[in-house]
């Protein structure tokens with residue numbers, strides 16, 4: 095069975111809250127930060143509702159889940175205080191991850207700031223050696239994430255990851271988290287040459303190291319070095335490329351985790367598209383949303399077809415304008431999904447009683463193309 099889910103909240107009742115949220119999206123896996131991603135304040139293990147959460151996971155058929163380390167720790171820092179804090183915090187985080195019963199913790203390798211990449215790689219390896227040595231009593235692996243290459247971050251190429259792994263003694267506890275947005279932004283061609291890219295990864299790092307895949311579309315063209323996630327189908331990768339990744343034989347069995355942005359006209363109405371993204375990628379949207387869902391998607395094809403709006407052209411064209419035409423962006427800063435939502439909401443293409451979220455879910459399905467209707 096495909097393991098697919100999203101990032102969920104670990105606040106309030108910890109693992110129980112996380113599981114309950116994941117179930118509402120139809121997830122078979124999920125990812126948590128054990129506290130706020132931008133700080134190192136953490137609740138004691140006893141207040142994370144681990145037993146209750148595990149029972150709820152069992153009941154929902156959720157097996158493997160993933161922890162993400164906070165993104166502020168930097169093992170690449172030349173400043174001893176920053177480096178020491180990262181080592182110490184990651185060790186505690188690994189013990190917490192072990193207590194929750196999770197095998198992999200995702201880590202952004204680090205950034206070299208005012209030094210250089212060679213320094214950063216050596217420093218990160220030094221830190222990983224300390225972290226792994228100090229947590230030998232656990233079975234937790236550190237999953238180094240493929241990065242987009244913004245700023246001075248390390249991990250933007252497969253070679254950088256391989257160099258880190260080579261320098262770490264206990265590297266049987268190092269795995270990799272592939273992020274589709276980051277790889278695309280770093281310049282890898284996941285649309286035109288997915289097989290070639292994965293073969294390249296296999297040669298340099300080894301596909302057997304891949305433990306997790308982050309599934310995100312990108313707001314930027316390939317090689318932009320940016321790291322801005324878009325909902326599945328609403329970015330430069332597109333639905334087809336993402337579907338091919340999720341169903342690729344070389345990645346079979348891994349948890350696929352969405353970290354796509356929430357969509358909505360106001361902060362209050364913003365909703366994640368995870369439920370639709372998961373159902374579409376898994377292929378059970380009819381069971382999840384009912385037959386009328388497909389009638390609505392068919393109506394969207396008809397509606398946009400009449401106006402000669404092609405989903406791929408529209409999405410890429412809008413990002414292009416937002417990126418390259420400051421005046422046009424100022425006049426109309428709406429991102430592709432909001433523009434599409436407005437077109438639909440102003441028309442009578444869909445029944446008037448659908449919520450903003452429901453309309454956006456149908457637009458997400460429209461990104462999957464007419465093939466979706468044939469298969470349904």
Ligand SMILES: [Zn+2]
Nearest residue numbers: 162200202239
């Ligand atoms: Zn990450």
